[in-house]
Amino acid sequence: MDLFELGEMFRHTRIAANKTQQQVAEQSGVTRARISRFETGRLPELGTVKLLSLFEAVGLELFARPIGHGRTLDDVLAEQRTPAVPEIRRRVRVRRSGTGAKTIKKSE
Template sequence: MDKAKMGTFIKEQRMALGMTQQQLAEQLHITNKAISRWETGNAYPDISLLDDLAAALSVSVEELCRGERIALPSADTNTLLSDVIAEVRQQKKDRAAKWLRILCLSIFSVILLAFLFFTGAFLFIQNEANLDEALFTLALGAFAIGLMLFRDGIPILLLAIALPPLLCRRPRQPAKTIVCILLSVLSVLWLIFGGHFLWFQLF
């Protein structure tokens, strides 16, 4: 199975039907960027979209996977579909590996920042004559950093979790959509009003 050939076939069929990428994307409830990635041969369509994509382009699933028109269904259709499933699974593994790299980089950044903070704290204490004042200053600094993370970090993290499913135009479960909307609204409210509330309570 050729990714570039399949992408070219999708583009040719779409143009033959007089559809734009946006119109095809709306039929499939996805973004036009996904269509562009398919047509340029950078990605395969998700296995769950093959039936709908084939119907939208007025071709069979086998023709879609082969990237060409065929007169009669071949005997190795199951093998072809197995190849498609394997490719899609590999794409999911690649995406998972990408997120794992991002997570590792984030953890490394946090560890590096913590190391720099404690190294700076140690040097600060070493150079201060009054140990109590130095410790109090460091405690205030650590408290300020923790307060910033609590005020801004938590809602930003919740937004990062809730927004991608809402922005994705694939069909979603109603319960999941409601939860994501609630998380997004609460996160925005927390970002707007949470800091003022904490400031009022503390001071």
């Protein structure tokens, strides 16, 4: 798991916990701008103390495992106890051409 994936998981968990970036910033001591960059994968590095502080603020834990370690029974049970994170809607902006909207005339 890389920093991008950690940031993505953090974002989903923060939203599920109904917390804003500002609330997490105040609780963790990490700036809101840094949290935003972490969540969007634009943060090149984040120290361990800050990462742990952010995770604690939203109720996540960090586990160290050997690379390639498979899921355990504890993992499966934890997934069953954890409510599913709702799908997040994204806003999409439609770029309009410089000429404006076209009008279509109906013939009578």
